[in-house]
Amino acid sequence: xxxxxxxxxxxxxxxxxxxxxxxxxxxxxxxxxxxxxxxxxxxxxxxxxxxxxxxxxxxxxxxxxxxxxxxxxxxxxxxxxxxxxxxxxxxxxxxxxxxxxxxxxxxxxxxxxxxxxxxxxxxxxxxxxxxxxxxxxxxxxxxxxxxxxxxxxxxxxxxxxxxxxxxxxxxxxxxxxxxxxxxxxxxxxxxxxxxxxxxxxxxxxxxxxxxxxxxxxxxxxxxxxxxxxxxxxxxxxxxxxxxxxxxxxxxxxxxxxxxxxxxxxxxxxxxxxxxxxxxxxxxxxxxxxxxxxxxxxxxxxxxxxxxxxxxxxxxxxxxxxxxxxxxxxxxxxxxx
Amino acid sequence: xxxxxxxxxxxxxxxxxxxxxxxxxxxxxxxxxxxxxxxxxxxxxxxxxxxxxxxxxxxxxxxxxxxxxxxxxxxxxxxxxxxxxxxxxxxxxxxxxxxxxxxxxxxxxxxxxxxxxxxxxxxxxxxxxxxxxxxxxxxxxxxxxxxxxxxxxxxxxxxxxxxxxxxxxxxxxxxxxxxxxxxxxxxxxxxxxxxxxxxxxxxxxxxxxxxxxxxxxxxxxxxxxxxxxxxxxxxxxxxxxxxxxxxxxxxxxxxxxxxxxxxxxxxxxxxxxxxxxxxxxxxxxxxxxxxxxxxxxxxxxxxxxxxxxxxxxxxxxxxxxxxxxxxxxxxxxxxxxxxxxxxxxx
Numbered sequence: 131x132x133x134x135x136x137x138x139x140x141x142x143x144x145x146x147x148x149x150x151x152x153x154x155x156x157x158x159x160x161x162x163x164x165x166x167x168x169x170x171x172x173x174x175x176x177x178x179x180x181x182x183x184x185x186x187x188x189x190x191x192x193x194x195x196x197x198x199x200x201x202x203x204x205x206x207x208x209x210x211x212x213x214x215x216x217x218x219x220x221x222x223x224x225x226x227x228x229x230x231x232x233x234x235x236x237x238x239x240x241x242x243x244x245x246x247x248x249x250x251x252x253x254x255x256x257x258x259x260x261x262x263x264x265x266x267x268x269x270x271x272x273x274x275x276x277x278x279x280x281x282x283x284x285x286x287x288x289x290x291x292x293x294x295x296x297x298x299x300x301x302x303x304x305x306x307x308x309x310x311x312x313x314x315x316x317x318x319x320x321x322x323x324x325x326x327x328x329x330x331x332x333x334x335x336x337x338x339x340x341x342x343x344x345x346x347x348x349x350x351x352x353x354x355x356x357x358x359x360x361x362x363x364x365x366x367x368x369x370x371x372x373x374x375x376x377x378x379x380x381x382x383x384x385x386x387x388x389x390x391x392x393x394x395x396x397x398x399x400x401x402x403x404x405x406x407x408x409x410x411x412x413x414x415x416x417x418x419x420x421x422x423x424x425x426x427x428x429x430x431x432x433x434x435x436x437x438x439x440x441x442x443x444x445x446x447x448x449x450x451x452x453x454x455x456x457x458x459x460x461x462x463x464x465x466x
Numbered sequence: 467x468x469x470x471x472x473x474x475x476x477x478x479x480x481x482x483x484x485x486x487x488x489x490x491x492x493x494x495x496x497x498x499x500x501x502x503x504x505x506x507x508x509x510x511x512x513x514x515x516x517x518x519x520x521x522x523x524x525x526x527x528x529x530x531x532x533x534x535x536x537x538x539x540x541x542x543x544x545x546x547x548x549x550x551x552x553x554x555x556x557x558x559x560x561x562x563x564x565x566x567x568x569x570x571x572x573x574x575x576x577x578x579x580x581x582x583x584x585x586x587x588x589x590x591x592x593x594x595x596x597x598x599x600x601x602x603x604x605x606x607x608x609x610x611x612x613x614x615x616x617x618x619x620x621x622x623x624x625x626x627x628x629x630x631x632x633x634x635x636x637x638x639x640x641x642x643x644x645x646x647x648x649x650x651x652x653x654x655x656x657x658x659x660x661x662x663x664x665x666x667x668x669x670x671x672x673x674x675x676x677x678x679x680x681x682x683x684x685x686x687x688x689x690x691x692x693x694x695x696x697x698x699x700x701x702x703x704x705x706x707x708x709x710x711x712x713x714x715x716x717x718x719x720x721x722x723x724x725x726x727x728x729x730x731x732x733x734x735x736x737x738x739x740x741x742x743x744x745x746x747x748x749x750x751x752x753x754x755x756x757x758x759x760x761x762x763x764x765x766x767x768x769x770x771x772x773x774x775x776x777x778x779x780x781x782x783x784x785x786x787x788x789x790x791x792x793x794x795x796x797x798x799x800x801x802x803x804x805x806x807x808x809x810x811x812x
Contacts, residue, residue: 362589368539369584370604370655371577374568380603381592459594460639 142456150449154442158216161437162209165430174428176225212431216438222431226424231435235417239439240320241310242416245332245339245409246401252340253347253397254390260344261351265386266378268356276348283345289407291338296412299334310414335412339405343397350389358382384458391454398447399440481712481726481801485512486554486663486695487536493548494531494540494719503767505531507719507775508549513663518689518696520710520727522703522742524764527716529699533665536697537582538567555579578608581656581694585668587648591640598636601655608659623658624651626691628684646677650684657688664689665697670705682709703742707731712801715739718764718775725802735804737780774807782808 177192196202200211215222221231264273299305310331315324358364359382367377406418417436424433456462494506506528513519521529534540535547551562553575565572576582584590591600601620605611611619617636624632627650640648649669656664666685670678686709689696698709706713706727713731714724715738723736734740741760762779765771771778777788787807795803796810 362584362586363592365539366582366584366590366652366655367592367600367603369537369577369582371573371575371607372603373573381595384594385592461593461641 139456143453146449146452150445153445157441157445158213158438159209161441162212162434163205165434165437166205166208212434216435221435221438224424224429224432226427226429226432231432234420234432235435235439238415238417238420241328241332241414242402242405242418244328245336245405245414245416246398248329248332248336249339249343249401249405250394250397252336253344256340257344257347257351257390261348261355262378262383264348264352265355265359265382266375268352277352280345280348283341287407288338288342288404289411291341292335292408292411295334295338332414335405335408335414338408339401343401347390347393350393351386354386354389355382358385388455388459391458392451394447394451394454396444396447399444402440402443481514481517483515484554485514487513488552488554489513489532489536489549490552491549492532492535492551494528494535495546495548497544497546498768500768502546504770505719505767506535507770509714509716509719509721511714511721511724513695513697514712515662515695516689516693517711518686518698518709519712519714520706521697521699521714521716522701522706523716524701526718526764526767528719529701529716530667532716533582533667533697533699536562536665537576537580538562538565538572539576539582542567553579574608577604577656577661578659579662581659581661581664583649583652583656583664583666583669586672587645587652588640588672590652591648593639593641596637596639597643597651601636601651601658604655604658620654620658623654627651627654627657627688629654645673646680649673649677649681653681653684653688657692657694660692661694663695663697665699667699668701669698671700671702678705685709703746707746715742718770719767720775720805722776722806723802723804725799725804729799729802733799733802735798735802735809736776736806737782737808738776741781774805784808 176195193202200208203211212222219232221235223229224231224234227234260276264276267273310328311318311324312327312331315327318324355378359378361382364377364381367381368374372380402417404418405414405416406422408414409416409418410422417439421433421436421440423429424436489512490510491508492506492510493504493508496503496505509528509532511519521532523529531540531545536551540547547563549563553560553562560571560575562572562575591597598617598620601623602613602616605616605619606613609616609619621632621636624635629635629647629650635643635647635651640651643651649672653669664685669685670681673681682705685696685698688694698706700706710727712725713727714721715730715736716722717738723730723734723739730739731743734743738760741758744758745760747757760779761781765775765778771789773787773789773791774780774783774793777783780788783789784807791807793805793807793810795805797803798809
C-alpha cells in the first residue's frame with residue numbers, strides 16, 4: 131500500500147504535468163491568434179505613423195516590409211515559425227523597439243517577478259495570521275476592524291491607492307515612490323546590494339498590489355476556518371485534551387488552506403497584469419506597461435511573447451498549487 | 467433480549483461503590499436567537515466504577531449535551547452550564563464546572579481520565595491525517611513518550627480493540643476504512659490513555675445492525691478488561707437493555723426515571739418508560755398488528771410545558787397536578803428513583 135501510494139502520487143504528477151504542456155500549447159496558439167485578430171498589422175500602423183509625419187512610403191515598399199516580417203505568409207506558417215523560435219527562446223524582433231523581444235523582456239522580467247513575488251508573499255503572510263485571528267475571535271472588535279479594513283482594501287482600486295501613496299510619499303516624506311533604485315544604484319550592474327535596495331523600494335508598491343488580494347484571502351480563510359472549526363473532528367481533537375490554539379493550527383487550518391493554496395496559480399498572472407496601472411502610476415518599469423504599449427502599437431511579436439509568458443505563469447502556478455494541494459490533502463492525491 | 471455481558475465477579479460492579487462522577491442539579495442553557503433555551507433542567511445521577519450507565523431518550527432530550535458537559539466540550543459560545551459535576555480522582559474530588567475549559571487540569575482529564583467516543587466515526591477523524599497520526603497525538607498529549615514509543619502504544623491499542631493488521635491501519639485515513647473498523651479505531655483512540663470513564667455518545671447509531679452488535683460486545687469486553695466505567699448514550703432502548711447495568715431515562719431535559727437496569731426493565735414506574743418499552747419490537751414475544759407508538763410529539767425546547775414535562779403526552783396525566791407541579795424524585799425500590807406524581811406518596 132505504501133508503494134501503491136507513492137506510485138499513484140507519481141502518476142498524478144505525470145498526469146498533471148502533461149496536461150500543463152497541452153494547456154501551454156493551446157495558450158500559445160490563442161495568444162498568437164488574438165494579437166493578429168484586430169484589423170491591420172504593425173506595418174499598417176507604422177505606415178499610418180509615417181503618413182502623419184508626411185513621409186509616405188510607396189505601396190511597393192510597404193509590401194516589401196510585409197515580406198520582410200513574414201506577414202504575407204498564411205497564419206499557420208507564421209505561427210509555426212514563431213512557435214519554433216519561442217521554444218528556443220527566440221520570440222522574434224520587437225517592431226516598435228527594433229530589438230530582440232527576448233532581450234527586452236529579460237530586462238523587464240526581473241523587476242516584474244520581484245514585484246509579483248513580493249506582492250504574493252505580502253498578501254499571504256498578512257492574510258494568514260489575520261484570517262486566523264478573525265476566525266478564532268469572530269465577533270470581536272479586532273475581527274470587525276480587520277473586516278472593515280479588508281472591505282476598503284477590496285473596494286478601492288489599487289491605482290487610487292498608488293496615487294495616494296505617491297502623494298503622501300511626496301508631500302510628507304519627500305520621497306519618490308516610483309524610484310526603484312537609490313541614486314547610487316541607478317546605473318550600477320545588478321549586485322546583492324542593488325537587489326536588496328530594489329526590494330526595499332518595492333515594498334510600498336508591492337503592498338499596494340497585495341492589499342486587495344490579501345483582503346480577499348482573509349475573507350476566504352475566515353469563512354473556511356469557521357466552517358472547519360464546527361466539524362466533528364475538531365470536537366474529537368478537543369476531547370483528546372488538545373490546547374485550543376494547537377488544535378486550530380493542526381486541524382481546521384490545514385483543511386481551510388486548500389482554497390488558499392489553489393489560488394496561487396491565479397494570483398501570479400493577476401499580480402503581473404494587475405500591476406499595469408499601478409506600475410504606470412508609479413512609473414515602475416515592469417512587463418505591465420510594456421504589454422500595454424505593445425498592444426497599442428500592434429507590436430505583435432512583443433505582445434504575443436508577453437501574453438505567452440503570462441499564460442505560462444498561470445499554468446505553472448496552477449500546476450504548482452495542484453501539486454501542493456495533493457501534498458497537503460491526501461484525498462485529492464488518492465482519488466485521481 | 468440477549469445480554470451482551472462478559473461474566474465477571476459480582477463484587478466487581480457493586481451498586482454501593484463510590485461514584486466516579488457525581489452529577490448534581492446540572493442545567494444546560496443555550497443562547498439562541500429565540501432567547502435562552504433550557505436543554506437540561508437540573509438532572510442528578512452517578513456514574514459508578516466498572517458499571518455501565520445507559521442514558522436513554524429521544525433526540526433533543528439533552529443526553530448528548532449532558533455527555534459533552536462532563537467532558538467540557540460544550541459549545542462555549544452558546545452554552546451555559548449550571549449545577550455541579552464532581553469527578554473523583556483517588557481521594558480528591560474536583561468540580562469540573564469550576565474549571566476553565568482550556569486549562570491544563572481540564573485538558574489532562576479530557577482524554578486522560580475520561581475517554582469519548584463519537585457517533586459518526588467518519589467525520590470524527592480528520593480526513594487529512596492518518597489514523598496513526600491522530601492516535602499517536604492522543605498518546606503524546608498525556609504521556610511523555612517519543613514518537614516510536616507512542617506509535618507502539620497506538621498499535622497495541624488498535625490490536626486490543628480487535629483491529630486486524632494494526633500496523634497497516636496506522637498509515638491509513640479514516641475514509642479508507644469500513645464503518646465498523648472506523649469505529650474500532652475511534653474506540654482505540656479514546657482508550658489509548660487508559661481512561662477510567664468512557665463516554666460513548668450513540669456509538670452504534672451510524673453502523674449497520676451486525677456491526678452494532680460487534681461494537682457493543684467489544685465495548686463490554688474492553689470495559690471488563692480495563693476496569694472502566696461506561697456511560698452509554700443512546701436513543702435505542704434495545705441497546706441499553708443489552709448492555710447497561712444502570713439506566714437513566716431522559717425526557718425533555720429531565721431524568722424521569724433511573725435505577726438498576728434489572729429493576730427498570732422489570733418494574734418500570736414512569737408512564738414514559740412503560741410506553742418506550744411497549745414500543746420496542748420483540749423477537750421472542752409474539753405481537754399482533756403494528757408496533758405501539760407514543761402519541762403526540764416532543765414539545766420544542768423553546769416552549770417547555772409547565773409541571774411534569776411529559777404531561778402533554780402522558781395517558782395517565784392527572785389534570786391540575788401534572789400540568790402544574792414538577793414531580794420530585796420518589797424512591798420506589800433500592801436505587802430505583804422515579805419522578806412522577808403517580809408514585810409520589812403525597
